[in-house]
Amino acid sequence: MLLTTGILGAILTANLATGNGAYRAYAASLNATAHKTKTIPAFARKYGLRCSACHTAWPELNAFGQAFRDNGYQLGNERDSPIFQNPTYLPIALRITPQFHEESTTNQVVDAVPGDSSIKVQRRLTTHGVDLSGMDFWTAGTLYKDISFVLLFSSDNLASFHFESAFIRFDNLAGSPWLNAKVGKFELDNLISEKRFLFLSNNGGLYQSYHFAPIGDNNGFGIGDNQLGVELAGHNVGSYTRYTASILSSSDGQPGLVTGNSYDGFFTFSQAFQVPSLGVERIGAYYYLGQMPTVYRTSGGAPIAGSGVDNKTFYRVGLAGDLYAGPIEVLPFYMHARDDPFLGTSTPGNQALPAGARGPQWNAEFVETHEYVNARFVLTQRAEFVRMAQQAIPGTPTNVGDIDAYSLGLRWMPFMFSRAGLALHSEYSLVRTVGGAPLSGDGVGTPPLTPTTNVWSSSLLFAFDFAF
Amino acid sequence: MRLFLIALVVAATTVQAQPSILGGTREDFRRYCAGCHGNAGDAQGENADWVDPKPRDFTLATFKCRSTPSGTLPTDDDLFHTIKRGLVNSNMPSWKPLPDETVMNLVAYIKTFSPRWKTEKAGTPIPVPPEIPVTADDILAGRALFQKMECWKCHGPEGRGNGPSASTLTDSKDQPIKPFNFAASSRFKCGTTNQDLYKIFLTGLDGTPMPSFADNFKGDDAWHLVHFLRTLQQAESPEKVVWTEWLSTHQGQLKPIGPEGQ
Numbered sequence: 001m002l003l004t005t006g007i008l009g010a011i012l013t014a015n016l017a018t019g020n021g022a023y024r025a026y027a028a029s030l031n032a033t034a035h036k037t038k039t040i041p042a043f044a045r046k047y048g049l050r051c052s053a054c055h056t057a058w059p060e061l062n063a064f065g066q067a068f069r070d071n072g073y074q075l076g077n078e079r080d081s082p083i084f085q086n087p088t089y090l091p092i093a094l095r096i097t098p099q100f101h102e103e104s105t106t107n108q109v110v111d112a113v114p115g116d117s118s119i120k121v122q123r124r125l126t127t128h129g130v131d132l133s134g135m136d137f138w139t140a141g142t143l144y145k146d147i148s149f150v151l152l153f154s155s156d157n158l159a160s161f162h163f164e165s166a167f168i169r170f171d172n173l174a175g176s177p178w179l180n181a182k183v184g185k186f187e188l189d190n191l192i193s194e195k196r197f198l199f200l201s202n203n204g205g206l207y208q209s210y211h212f213a214p215i216g217d218n219n220g221f222g223i224g225d226n227q228l229g230v231e232l233a234g235h236n237v238g239s240y241t242r243y244t245a246s247i248l249s250s251s252d253g254q255p256g257l258v259t260g261n262s263y264d265g266f267f268t269f270s271q272a273f274q275v276p277s278l279g280v281e282r283i284g285a286y287y288y289l290g291q292m293p294t295v296y297r298t299s300g301g302a303p304i305a306g307s308g309v310d311n312k313t314f315y316r317v318g319l320a321g322d323l324y325a326g327p328i329e330v331l332p333f334y335m336h337a338r339d340d341p342f343l344g345t346s347t348p349g350n351q352a353l354p355a356g357a358r359g360p361q362w363n364a365e366f367v368e369t370h371e372y373v374n375a376r377f378v379l380t381q382r383a384e385f386v387r388m389a390q391q392a393i394p395g396t397p398t399n400v401g402d403i404d405a406y407s408l409g410l411r412w413m414p415f416m417f418s419r420a421g422l423a424l425h426s427e428y429s430l431v432r433t434v435g436g437a438p439l440s441g442d443g444v445g446t447p448p449l450t451p452t453t454n455v456w457s458s459s460l461l462f463a464f465d466f467a468f
Numbered sequence: 469m470r471l472f473l474i475a476l477v478v479a480a481t482t483v484q485a486q487p488s489i490l491g492g493t494r495e496d497f498r499r500y501c502a503g504c505h506g507n508a509g510d511a512q513g514e515n516a517d518w519v520d521p522k523p524r525d526f527t528l529a530t531f532k533c534r535s536t537p538s539g540t541l542p543t544d545d546d547l548f549h550t551i552k553r554g555l556v557n558s559n560m561p562s563w564k565p566l567p568d569e570t571v572m573n574l575v576a577y578i579k580t581f582s583p584r585w586k587t588e589k590a591g592t593p594i595p596v597p598p599e600i601p602v603t604a605d606d607i608l609a610g611r612a613l614f615q616k617m618e619c620w621k622c623h624g625p626e627g628r629g630n631g632p633s634a635s636t637l638t639d640s641k642d643q644p645i646k647p648f649n650f651a652a653s654s655r656f657k658c659g660t661t662n663q664d665l666y667k668i669f670l671t672g673l674d675g676t677p678m679p680s681f682a683d684n685f686k687g688d689d690a691w692h693l694v695h696f697l698r699t700l701q702q703a704e705s706p707e708k709v710v711w712t713e714w715l716s717t718h719q720g721q722l723k724p725i726g727p728e729g730q
Contacts, residue, residue, distance in 0.1 A: 048559055052499040063499070063565040075561040076554065237566045274567045327492060363709035375499040417514050418503050 020144050041467050042091040043068075044418040047079055051421050055331065056067040056370065057378040057411055057454070058421050058467070059196040063272065063280040067239040070138040072148040072171030072180065073140060082142055091141035097425070099463035102128035103202055106206045106456045122449060132157040133463075136164070146171040150186070163255065165226055178234035182314065185228045185253055189244040189268045191284040191320040192331050194224040198370065198380045201459035204407035204429030209335050209364035212386050215401045215436050215451070216393070218346040219339050220252050221290055227253045229263075240272040242279070245263060250291050250311070260308030264290035272322075279324030288316040292347040294342050295445025312340035317362075331368040334387075337361065344392030354393060361390040362401070380427075382406065400435040400451050411465075423465040480619035493573040500566070501574065504559060509581030519559045522643050529582035530640060532673040538680035540591025541584060547575040549659075556655045557648070594682070595668045596663050600707050601690045604714035611694025613689055615725050617681065622647035625725040627700035632727075640675040647677075654703035665694045 009179045044051050051058045059067065073081040085240030104126040112119040136159050142151040148172055154164040167184025171177075190210070199205050210224030229248030235241060246266040251259045270284025293308025318335035344360035347353050365386035373379065386403040409427035435451035448455055487715065498507060504519055506512040509526035518521055524531065533550045534542035542550075551571050554562035563571060579585040600606060614620060622637060624630040629649035639645045648657055656665045669690045672680030681690070698707035715722075 048504060048519055048560070049561075050499065062565065062566075067565040077559060077561055078557060079559065240565075274569070276569055279568050279570070280565070370654070375495045416498070419514075460613040 008210065008388065030165075037279075041418075041420055042093040042138070043073065046089065046091060046141070047075055047077075048337060048418055050416055050418050051413075052375045052416055055196075056372060057198060057375075058414065058423070059377050060198055061193070063239070065354070067235075070180070070233070070235045070239045070242065071177070072146055072169055074143060074146070074148070074171070080142055082146060091139050091430065093136070093138040093140075093343045093467055095136040095138070095467040097133035097200060097463045097465045098130070099133065099200075099425075099461055100128070100130050101201065101462070102126065102460040104458045105445050107176075107453050108455075109446045119447065122453075129461075135159070136467075143168075147174075154199050176234075177237060180233045180235075182231050182233070183229075184230065185226050185255065187226050188223060188246065188266055188288075189233065190223065190241075190286070191270050191282065191322060192368070195226075197368075198378065198411055199407055199409060199427060199429070200383065200425055200463060201407070201409075201429045201461040203405070203431045203457055203459035204382070204409070204427055204461075207333075207366065208384050208386055208403050208405050208431070209333060209366060212337075212362065212364060212393065212401075214339070214344060214360040214388060215447075216345045216346060217339055219292055219314055221314065221344040222252065223288055223335075225253045225262075227251075227266075228255060230350075232419075234365055240282075242268075242272075242284075242340075248290075250293070256304040258304065260293040260311060261306070262291050262293070262311050263310075264288065270320075278326065281324060282322040284320050284321065286316075286318060290314050292318075293344060294347070304405045310342075312342040312349060314339040314343060318343065327372045329370040329372070331370075332365050332369075333364075335364040336423060337364065341392060356394040357392055358390055358394070360384060360388070360392040362388045366405075376416050378411050380407070380409040380411065397435075397452050402431040402434045403436075406430045420468040421466060425461065425463040425465045427459070427461045427463075429459045429461075433457070493570075493577045496570055496574060497577050500563065509578065515559075520640065521558055521639070521645055523559070525641065526578050526581035528675075529579075529638075530586040530675040532675060534591070534671050534674070535593035535667055536591025537594060537682065538670060538672040538674055541588055543590045543593060544572070544575050546573060546590075547578060551575070552658060556644075556653055556657055573583040594667065596666050597691075599662055599666075599694075600688050602695050602710050604690050604710055606688070607695050607699060607707060607711050607714070609689075610692035610694070611722075611725070614691045614696055615684075615723075617684065619691075620725050621694075623650065624679065627651055633719065637677050639677070645676055650697055651702060654701055662691075662694050662698070665697065666690050669693060 033108060033258040037391045041051065043054070054061060054068055056062045068075060104124060106124045107122040108125045109120050110123050110125070112118050112121045134155045137153040140148070140150045147168070149168045150165050152163070153161045155161045163185060165185055165187065167182045168234040169180065169182035171180040171183065173179035187193065194207050194210055207224055211222035213219055227248040228248070228251060229246050231244055231246040233242070233244040244267070248264040248266060250262040250264050251257070251348045266286070268284060268286040269400065270282050272280050272282035275281050291311040291313045293311050295308065296303040297307035297309070298304060314337070316335055316337045318333070320334070321330070322334045323330045323332070338359050338361045339361045341347070341353050341357040342349050345354050345357045347357070364384070366382055366384045368380070368382040371379045382405070384403070384405040388398060388401050391398065391400065406431040407427060412424045414424065433455045435447060435453060436455065437445045437447045445455070445457065502513050504511070504513040504515045504523035505526060506516065511523045511525035513523065529541060531542045531546070533555070534540070534546045536542055537544070548571055551563050554560050566583060586665060621631045621633045624634065627650035629647045631647065634647050637645050637647060654660070656668065658664050658668055668678070669685060670682045672678055695707045698705045699711040703710070
């Protein structure tokens, strides 16, 4: 017996009821994730280098840090080997961010009279106070020459843990830097990493482009989500030329074989080059081809995890850059995306599509800018736009689902040593969604009463971001 | 896509507005170097206590890896390549991923720490003659030099850095220092090529007990020694092939290296 896609929500936690399942699933995951960003002072301690050696402003990697990561967390000196480490050295890092933040969202559907759900109205909801982020408990290092590992437990702010990353990697296979492999759960090789970026607020702490799904679409995939699979990667000495090719379980990174027996593919290539007076410039391209089951077998009416069939495909393709102009870094990003009509309309593969249904398509782009006033002070900005190019259901207003997102911030690291990191982080982020549930606050926003209404959501954050 | 292209144009335009990034070199030094070398270049960075061998003290302007005679200042090129290459058996990594311009600026900045750079010029690079062919006789000559020059006293009879004097060695700041272990690395302190090793014999490693042999070596002596030292390494090399073949038929003819070989 087969059960239709509605059950998928129960299995994958995607909340289809709002008609914006992927968004909701991701919003929920925000709660379960300590930080979207990673930094590893344990490596700074191990090698006796300042955080700034590998990070433009932690946690974002610079060219040296990228090369270090690409070489399996090895610098090529005798400190690489765990054998030569002081026995008291433990490669553990901790990160948490005590903060004050305010979240405000317009056009939220509420009962006109509390407790009486018969009349709905739209209101701005605002909440603020001192709060905690979740926590990262991170360990990483080398097990042997050219064999390294990463293990990242992340918790929400109630200390509920999950594995954000866990993988082993094998570098310089056959003695070549062009052959490196890792197995487990890891971040996709996005040229612009969401895991090591400089925004922390609820609205700004994610790339909308990396997690967007059209309204009515039940594809929970996010290119910014860590995935389970095998990655083959290569680079030249210095990592100016890089590629990756990954085979991934079609589960959006959720362990337990909860979806089906299918695989996705992700491919990246980037090239960096030196430009006099500027720095190291990098341009790259990526392509993700994925699939997702739309029907699950059942037993006694209950869905059987891992039994997904009737897979439907989707893809993400685009360009990204990491450009320097002296102390100014510009990160341009472009994506074109398409989901299968069955995903776009949340229709099980064994049922008929709604009349005229098409595969939804959209374009996403952003430009992020960092000005490194000095090695301890950085100003940040981002402008991001998601635009629907084709709605799944003909007649749906063209702009339903569109997003504009803006962020401004500053990050000051009052000291810069090799043992620990502290950043005073201030940020303001503003997001406009058309007809959709916003990601403001804890991700429990509701869509507006009419599909073309703008919902504005803002985050204001003052935080002490520390890592040890 | 429009935004992507606009960003590229903006970045290119901003480039024109940047007159120089030299002013940022002090920040680069603090970012990459000062953790060990200290903000003042005096080897008093917060990691210095935990680094062995100790980081270079730029206020003394004494550098190991040079192309110039012992006691003289290195060329900018020497410092540039040291930074790019890193120093094997030390905490100094290869900074190859950094832009060349950044490294060149760092070289200029390093030279501000010592007054020597204001009163002295860099030494004249010592020329490295063409390498001679590798032969068994050539390697044997190098082996004889290894014995005669008493290299084994520090580096050990098998080049493992465990000679009888090894434990007594100190650098110019009275810090204990270990002689190079040829058997444990395919690289040398100041490079990977035979030419790099040749240079060390003639320049010495200033600030360490490794002297210059510029006045002692004649003719092809330095090449003989380079080729012999290659045979002590684990990595395969043309020298090792020749040596292994020769040893297969002449093993018994060799005198041991060390005090008993004198």
